[in-house]
Amino acid sequence: MDTLKSILDSFSYSHQSVMILSLRKGGSALAVCNLFIDKRRQVAKGAKVTFMRRAFAIVASIGFLCSVSACGQSTQTSADGEHLTIAWWGSQDRNDKQAQVDKLFEKENPGVKIDGQFSQYSDYWQKLATGASGDQMPDIIAMDSPYFSQYADNDLLIDLQPYVDAGTLDLSEVSKATVDAGRSEEGNLYAVSSGLNAPALMYDKTLLDSLGITIPKNWTWDDFIDICREVYEASGVKTNAGYYRDVFVLQYLLRGEGKELFKNGQLNVTDESQIEPYFAMFQKGIDEGWHLDPTVFTEISLSAINQDPLIAYSDAAHRSWCNFGWSNSLPSLQSLVTNGDKLALTTWPSSNIKKSNYVHPSMYWAITKNCKNPELAARWIDFYVNNAQANKIMGTDRGVPINNKMYAVIKEGLGESDLTAIEYLRKVVEPNSSTISAPMPEKSSQINSSIMPSVQEEILYKRLDAKQAAEKFISQASAALNR
Amino acid sequence: MRLHSLMGLVEDMDEEKLTWKQKLVRFFNRESVAGVVCSLPFIIGFLAFMVVPMVLSLFYSFTDYSIVASPQWVGLKNYITMFTDDPLFWQSLWVTLLFAVISVPLKLGFALAVALLLQRQTRLTGFYRIAYYLPSILGGSVAVAILWRRMFAQDGVINSVLGLFGINSHFSWLGDPRTAIWTLITLSVWQFGSSMLIFLAALKQIPTELYEAASMDGAGSWRRFKDITMPLLTPTIFFNLIMQMISGFLAFTQCYIITQGKPLNTTLFYMVHMYNTSFTYYQAGYGAAMAWVMLLIVGVFTLLLFATKRFWVYEEKMK
Numbered sequence: 001m002d003t004l005k006s007i008l009d010s011f012s013y014s015h016q017s018v019m020i021l022s023l024r025k026g027g028s029a030l031a032v033c034n035l036f037i038d039k040r041r042q043v044a045k046g047a048k049v050t051f052m053r054r055a056f057a058i059v060a061s062i063g064f065l066c067s068v069s070a071c072g073q074s075t076q077t078s079a080d081g082e083h084l085t086i087a088w089w090g091s092q093d094r095n096d097k098q099a100q101v102d103k104l105f106e107k108e109n110p111g112v113k114i115d116g117q118f119s120q121y122s123d124y125w126q127k128l129a130t131g132a133s134g135d136q137m138p139d140i141i142a143m144d145s146p147y148f149s150q151y152a153d154n155d156l157l158i159d160l161q162p163y164v165d166a167g168t169l170d171l172s173e174v175s176k177a178t179v180d181a182g183r184s185e186e187g188n189l190y191a192v193s194s195g196l197n198a199p200a201l202m203y204d205k206t207l208l209d210s211l212g213i214t215i216p217k218n219w220t221w222d223d224f225i226d227i228c229r230e231v232y233e234a235s236g237v238k239t240n241a242g243y244y245r246d247v248f249v250l251q252y253l254l255r256g257e258g259k260e261l262f263k264n265g266q267l268n269v270t271d272e273s274q275i276e277p278y279f280a281m282f283q284k285g286i287d288e289g290w291h292l293d294p295t296v297f298t299e300i301s302l303s304a305i306n307q308d309p310l311i312a313y314s315d316a317a318h319r320s321w322c323n324f325g326w327s328n329s330l331p332s333l334q335s336l337v338t339n340g341d342k343l344a345l346t347t348w349p350s351s352n353i354k355k356s357n358y359v360h361p362s363m364y365w366a367i368t369k370n371c372k373n374p375e376l377a378a379r380w381i382d383f384y385v386n387n388a389q390a391n392k393i394m395g396t397d398r399g400v401p402i403n404n405k406m407y408a409v410i411k412e413g414l415g416e417s418d419l420t421a422i423e424y425l426r427k428v429v430e431p432n433s434s435t436i437s438a439p440m441p442e443k444s445s446q447i448n449s450s451i452m453p454s455v456q457e458e459i460l461y462k463r464l465d466a467k468q469a470a471e472k473f474i475s476q477a478s479a480a481l482n483r
Numbered sequence: 484m485r486l487h488s489l490m491g492l493v494e495d496m497d498e499e500k501l502t503w504k505q506k507l508v509r510f511f512n513r514e515s516v517a518g519v520v521c522s523l524p525f526i527i528g529f530l531a532f533m534v535v536p537m538v539l540s541l542f543y544s545f546t547d548y549s550i551v552a553s554p555q556w557v558g559l560k561n562y563i564t565m566f567t568d569d570p571l572f573w574q575s576l577w578v579t580l581l582f583a584v585i586s587v588p589l590k591l592g593f594a595l596a597v598a599l600l601l602q603r604q605t606r607l608t609g610f611y612r613i614a615y616y617l618p619s620i621l622g623g624s625v626a627v628a629i630l631w632r633r634m635f636a637q638d639g640v641i642n643s644v645l646g647l648f649g650i651n652s653h654f655s656w657l658g659d660p661r662t663a664i665w666t667l668i669t670l671s672v673w674q675f676g677s678s679m680l681i682f683l684a685a686l687k688q689i690p691t692e693l694y695e696a697a698s699m700d701g702a703g704s705w706r707r708f709k710d711i712t713m714p715l716l717t718p719t720i721f722f723n724l725i726m727q728m729i730s731g732f733l734a735f736t737q738c739y740i741i742t743q744g745k746p747l748n749t750t751l752f753y754m755v756h757m758y759n760t761s762f763t764y765y766q767a768g769y770g771a772a773m774a775w776v777m778l779l780i781v782g783v784f785t786l787l788l789f790a791t792k793r794f795w796v797y798e799e800k801m802k
Contacts, residue, residue: 122763126763129762129765132551133551150765154552156551293655293658295657295658296658297658298657299636299655299658442549445764449764450764454747479568483564
């Protein structure tokens with residue numbers, strides 16, 4: 001007790017030095033305080049002020065010390081025995097469903113506590129990267145193909161094969177192609193897909209029906225451009241041809257010609273004429289007026305699905321009749337429609353749909369090397385993949401369940417748009433598609449999030465024509481991959 | 484060795500006869516120990532949150548560091564790439580310079596004008612001071628940034644107000660490369676509150692005798708402002724200028740939330756480019772190098788301002 005008192009006393013003894021320190025930090029705050037304290041009163045109540053300062057200095061120092069020591073404790077984010085942290089990206093709808101699944105797992109495994117952490121797509125990867133550098137990744141993370149090699153090749157994920165062999169993680173009902181999509185080049189199983197989806201063009205069916213426009217079955221880019229023009233001329237509604245987006249559409253287009261966009265970590269395109277048609281489509285769109293004005297996109301958050309031009313606007317100038325996306329986003333887009341229109345989906349256009357299209361095992365689950373109880377984590381993934389109730393809750397949120405038996409289980413009780421999305425994957429894509437391209441190279445994230453969007457932007461602002469855009473894309477993308 | 488003790492209890496005893504408790508008390512009462520203990524919160528914080536990260540970031544700036552993999556030493560490569568092969572580096576530097584050079588003087592001008600208005604004591608002065616200070620508290624927040632985006636949208640408040648005056652505008656303030664940066668500058672100027680408060684404090688420090696004497700000599704209000712208020716305010720203006728210039732160079736939120744650099748990178752702040760490079764493109768080594776270049780730039784500007792100090796900042800001569 002005496003010791004404590006003497007410490008406290010010595011605090012107040014040299015409170016002035018502490019005050020100088022806090023003064024530096026709170027210079028402007030103090031200036032504010034002074035403004036509201038009348039000078040004469042300050043002199044009269046000098047004694048009181050000194051006391052207050054002393055008290056403040058003590059409280060401030062103790063508070064600071066506590067906060068510093070608290071820092072040390074809060075680093076234990078990763079799992080101890082019965083605690084799992086799971087991180088993913090997604091909309092509110094997905095987060096609610098995921099929370100229900102986690103609760104269910106906790107109920108079936110008494111004593112286990114699950115901590116779910118979610119963010120928007122781009123924030124998610126930033127958070128995960130800082131977690132990786134600080135050795136503090138969550139136990140289970142959602143993984144996506146553009147980032148897969150980055151994490152797998154740097155030994156940040158653990159091999160799931162032992163858990164599959166031991167029967168903890170049962171993948172017997174999952175097709176070999178789907179399982180293999182989660183393997184690295186050396187063949188280690190690092191990730192398990194949480195659902196199957198496919199490239200899909202979501203469009204406003206009610207609008208197109210009312211205009212008497214139908215989308216032909218195997219449509220090409222020329223058909224697409226014709227329809228955009230027709231829609232615009234008949235209704236004023238414009239087109240969002242995948243503006244400010246990643247390279248997936250370009251990759252799809254090249255696949256139709258039998259080419260790959262990336263090969264062995266390098267850009268596989270050297271001649272700009274190969275990719276010029278893609279950029280020419282944007283140029284035509286802005287010249288003929290059917291593409292959305294780029295200014296529209298400066299007023300919305302691109303990663304927020306509820307602000308997508310397909311559903312968020314009622315006036316023709318801001319509205320798009322279509323959205324280049326993935327089949328699993330149909331239900332959430334449909335749920336956000338406000339004018340009662342019905343959405344439908346079809347393939348992205350291509351000169352050869354069968355070559356272009358692919359089933360996309362997506363949104364993988366992976367277990368990080370920071371996980372202290374990988375066995376429990378593997379059990380959670382197994383639960384997500386094989387538990388009927390969990391599958392029912394998630395529905396088609398992350399795509400069609402990878403467990404072939406679950407399709408029948410979840411079918412009843414699904415909404416119309418969920419069923420449409422499943423039908424699309426099963427009946428349209430699966431019989432008429434090719435093997436998925438290899439994961440994008442490690443340094444492709446800059447191409448996806450910056451180079452491609454800004455090249456598209458420069459076309460729509462008429463700073464570049466299609467040929468210049470193609471040249472710029474090739475030179476910048478290859479520079480980024482070799483940096 | 485007799486040491487001063489606040490407790491006064493253990494002062495006269497021999498060193499050997501003291502119990503460990505008393506030794507401890509004596510130890511903590513040494514002036515040097517007390518000083519160190521009291522400064523400990525700062526020292527720990529400074530080491531953990533300033534020195535260590537800065538040294539690390541200097542190291543990273545010479546490496547290829549993708550955050551998820553361990554850093555690889557590459558020497559000066561990052562710096563060379565930056566100056567020779569990164570058009571966005573120059574673009575973002577230019578945007579940031581433009582932003583700082585335009586918004587800081589405007590902001591200080593507003594702050595000073597409002598401070599002069601609010602100097603007079605009326606019943607509502609307190610209310611006005613708070614009202615004008617609020618934007619600087621709210622200004623950095625995400626909510627205001629989003630509000631700003633809505634205000635300058637094509638169907639936003641700004642265009643509606645213009646509509647009231649018969650200007651039927653569907654102009655996209657955020658979408659046009661010529662105007663987008665100005666929306667951010669306006670937002671920054673609107674947050675003049677903290678400079679205003681510092682100006683107010685400085686205005687109150689000016690002795691009223693000076694004004695009285697000047698009035699007696701027949702000086703009008705403009706003359707009093709020009710020859711008394713302004714010279715005596717110059718040290719405060721100098722302080723505000725330096726602080727605001729630094730925060731102008733380091734501006735981040737406005738761009739990150741409102742524009743993300745769009746359109747055509749005309750609003751891409753240096754800090755946002757650095758952040759994207761580090762955390763979106765996973766090139767943290769390059770980002771660290773960018774941070775050090777910015778440190779140098781801010782340092783040079785601050786030095787330049789200090790060099791001009793003796794030409795315009797009034798300092799009372801000590802007698």
